[in-house]
Amino acid sequence: VRGVFNVLKSMEGEDEGDGLFSWMALNDNKAGMEGINREKINKIILEASKGSKFYENELKKEQQVNQRIEKMMLQKAQITEQQFRKAEGQVEKLTADLERGRDLGRVVVHVDMDAFYAAVEMRDCPELKDKPLGVGSWRLLSTSNYHARKFGVRAAMPTFIAKKLCPNLIIVPLNFDKYRATSAEVREIFAEYDPNFLPMSLDEAYLDITDHVMHRQSWPESMRTYYLHSGCSELKEIKYDADLSLDLFEDSPSASPSVSGPAGAVVFGTCAEEAVREMRFRIEQKTMLTASAGIAPNMMLAKVCSDKNKPNGQYRIPAERQAVMDFVKNLPIRKVPGIGKVTEKMLSALGIKTCAELHQKGALLSLLFSETSFHHFLQISLGLGSTHINRDGERKSMSTERTFAEMSSVEEQFRLCRELCGDLANDLQKEGLKGRTVTVKLKNVNFEVKTRALTLSSVVSTEEEIFAAAKDLLKAEIDHMSPQPLKLRLMGVRVSGFVSGDEKKSLQKSIISFFQSGRLESGETSQHSGSFFQKAHVRRLRLQAEQQESPGPSDQAPAVEHALLNAPRKEYFTCPVCFQKQEGMDLGKFNQHVDECLTSVYTASWEQDVSSCPAQGDYIRTEEGLHHRQLQVTNVDVTEPKIGNGILHTSMGHSSIFAAHTMPGLMSQTSEGCEEKTSRNSSDLHKVHYCDGGHQRTSSSDSKFGGVYSVEPEGPGPGCPALICPICNVQQDTSDLAIFNRHVDICLNQGVLQEIGQEVVSHTPGIPFSAGVKCQGLSRGAVKRIPSVFIFILLFIIVIVYQLNA
DNA sequence: GGGGGAAGGATTC
DNA sequence: TCACGGAATCCTTCCCCC
The missing domain is CATH 3.30.1490.100 (DNA polymerase, Y-family, little finger domain)
Incomplete structure (x- = not known):
């Protein structure tokens, strides 16, 4: 092993303790691994690993990081005095900005169950309690208990190495059902302190207990009193201490409450620390497992704190700037969530090991790292983190x-x-x-x-x-x-x-906005929608200009923009329900019209053959095709969103509504009625015909976009099969796919309208929506079951259509 | 040349 | 035992379009 090190040392020119040794070495940044014999453990790990494909790849990865460091050092060497001074000024300014935004008002808690999977296994099989335990497979361990950690056995370690480190290690297979059940019990308790807590995994969660602590101040003692394990009579009289925690962890501090009442009653105080102690006490009572917690003004600090007194402990950073700065000063950067071994190594090459050093070298970091990374580093160095627990983050x-x-x-x-x-x-x-x-x-x-x-x-x-x-x-x-x-x-x-939630909801919200238009402030409208609308409109004008026979668009576009942006307004709205152009209406009247339309469609069409619905007109095909129908509110020859106060504003928030204006190749409507547009890549296109009040309308549409059941170059020829609407299941008396399309769209939109109707009814009791709506031939339940059947039918139709085209 | 999106790799837990 | 995971997100680079 020593030989290997020496070879590597000479290869990389690094000091012992760095290089591959540290790269491959045990990551002991984990509770329960303090005071272990690192050198011995690392030798065993290296010996077990060397020569393997994994090892070779790790070596390669490390060399890549070394190259990055070399590149960074070269960059560093080229920094001039002037650049550095300028960077210092910028860092100072940014620091001041960040300081101004510092929020110490929240009480954020990070709770982390101690060695969760291993603890569950030990609880359920007490004979494992004193033995080194690894939970996982024979290939890889998911976690280990604290006995095993003393041997250097830790999470994500290959089992054969763990066995070399600790020959007596007992391996227990994962049992997620058990962990999930226990986790659910713990989460029930979390919810009592913060109903909107953010679970990070089965054993970890963030809570914002600011409100809880506030309310707690006025709680009588009885509301803060809990009793020792009622299910275990032998524990009743035992003084609350480590006895209860089944000695899962030796020498661990306990969640001992500040006041012990008579007969096993435990009274907790009113402050944040007492609330968290109480929470941990209850978790232990309920699950017989211990948790550790961190209390701080933000998520980053709370996470670091929860590790501070692990296992079975807690730590709080007071909500004072100086306390935060004191805490952060000597904090090793590797302890900060988000800084892993690569970042640690890169920062280490710059002489940065603690958060204080991170701040001292801020100017340097601003010149060597991306803006995002640098901002992140600066925030860490100031002890700043998110104070808002975002529970609504959408999966990506x-x-x-x-x-x-x-x-x-x-x-x-x-x-x-x-x-x-x-x-x-x-x-x-x-x-x-x-x-x-x-x-x-x-x-x-x-x-x-x-x-x-x-x-x-x-x-x-x-x-x-x-x-x-x-x-x-x-x-x-x-x-x-x-x-x-x-x-x-x-x-x-x-x-x-x-497809983002916003996009999914855009249709719904945009229509709801018709009903709610009066509630929106005009200020909001101009603030949010103005630039978007103007850009979209200008872009559409550009496209129009490009298609005109007039000289080159690049020359003409600004002039056209100017002329049209300053042209007198001629306003009209297209009703998103009946698609009829509504001219000369003010917003109030227009909203009233939409109300009436919605009501009539809603009450009538679900009870009648939807094919008889009078709705006609345009619609935008989107990439989401059938899944996300979008209704169009067209505002023609109007260059500012002013007309949209209330109505257009909300739509603006969901730009997809105006996708047709901004996407070349998709249809756009003009006051003249119809126009034809071609895509840049016409080979991909099929023409789709639309009818608007008797005028044939042709638009180009990418065949791969939503034209699932309408893709056809010139419409179906004679002899084409009868068309049955996949939604209402009624045969349509037409062979024109465009008409058929429109019928299906109306059917689809009615599903949306139904939901909107319900939502609107809940907000606006006066609107007479039918309660018992249904699609002809299908019960409401059946409508909800449509998707799988629907997909098959659609596939069938696609095949037919393509065959017809062929 | 810049903005924006796509692709691929890096990083983290 | 026979041999180093799975999931998600972030960051950088490249390329296209305007």
Whole structure:
């Protein structure tokens, strides 16, 4: 081993203690690993690892980081005095800005269960209590208990290395059902202190107990009194202390309350620390497991604090600037969440090991790192973090991946790929997600990871859809390696680029906004929507100018913009329900019209054949196609959002409503009635016909976009099959796909209208929506079951349409 | 040349 | 035992379009 070190040392020119030794070394940044024999442990780890593919890859990764550091040092050497002075000024200014925004008013708590999986196993099998324990598989450990940690055994360690470190280690397989059940019990308690707590995993959560502590001040003692374990009579008379915690952790501090009442009654105080102590006490009473907690003015600090007195302890940073700065001063950067071994190593190369040093070298960091990274570092150095626990963060991707023994067979690889797509499709469908980007992740037997992504023109969520993209990506990699086989040890599939909640709700909100328009402030309108609308409009004008026969658009566009931006207004609205142009109406009247339209469509159409609905007109096909219909409120020849006070404002918040104005190739409407637009890439296009009050309207649409059941160059010819609406299930008396399309759209929109109706009714009791709405031939329940049947029918129609085209 | 999006890799827990 | 995960997000780079 020493020989290996020496070779590496000479190769890398680094001091002992750095280089691969530290790169591969045990990460002892974990509670329960203090005072262990690092040197001995690291030798064992290195000896067990060396020569393996994993080790080779780690070596490669470390060299890459070293190269990054070298590059950074070169950059550093080139910094001039002047640049540095300027950076110092900027850092000073930014620091002052950040200081001004410092919020010490929240009481944020981070609670972390101690060695959770291992603790659950020890609780359920007390004979394990005094033995070193690893929970996981024979390949990799998920976690270990504190006995095992003394041997250097820790989470994410390969089991064979753990066994070398601790030959007596007992391995217990994971049992997620048990952990989930226990976690649910703990979360019930969390919810009593903060109903909106943010779970990070089964064993970890952030809580904002500001309100709880405030209310707690006036609580009588009886509301702050809890009793020792009622289910265990033998514990009743035992003085509350480590006795209760089953000695899971030796020498651990306990959650001992400040006051012990008679007969096992425990009274807690009113301050934040007492509240958290009480919470931990209750967790322990309920689950027989201990938790540690950190209390601080923000999430970053709370997280660091929860580790401070682990296990079974808590730590609080008072809500004072000086207390925060004192705490942060000597805090090793590696303790900060978000700083891992790469960042640690890079900062270490600059002589930064603590948060105080992070601040001292702020100017340097601003010159060497990206703005994002630098801002992050500066915030850490000032002890700043998020004071708002964001519970509404939307998921950005979903993936599944699997590691396996070497796989070289192409057939097997495609089979696995499909399997993963199936698993992922199930997961996506559980959350009702659809995404546009499919990514395949491949790790070869040398541990080299590659990802290949494909962004589609429409959203996907089913196994077939995902696999269609994933198999192409996989095939490309197989072909790339050919004639060598692609030797894999891991494959994963990810879907991202979800249709955002905003987009999903845009239609709903935009229509609701009609009902609520009076509540919106005009100030809000101009603030949010003005620039967007103007840009969208200007862009549309540019497109129009480009298509006119007049001289080059680049020359003309500014003039056209100017002329049109300053043209007298001629306003009208297109009703999003009946699609009729409404001229000469003020907002009040227009809203009234929409109300009436909605009411009539809503009450009539669900009880009658939807094909008889009078709604006619335009609609925008979106990439989401059938899944996200969008109604259009068209504002023509108006250059500012002023007319939209109330109505347009809300729509502006959801730009997709105006997608047609901004997306070349999609239809836009003018006051003249109809126009034809062509895409830049006309080869991809099919014309889609629309009818508007008897005028034929032609627009271009990317065939891959939402035209699922309408893609046809010139409409169906004679002899085409009867068209049955997949929503209302009624045969349509037309062979014109455009008319058929419109019918289906109306049917689809009614589902949305139904929801909106309900929402609006709840806000606006006076609006007479029908309570018993239903689609002809389908019960309300059946309407909700439509999607799976619907997809099959649509696929069937697509096949027919394409065959007709062919 | 800049903005924005896509792709791929890096990083973290 | 026979040999280093899975999931998600962030960051950087590249490329296209205006």
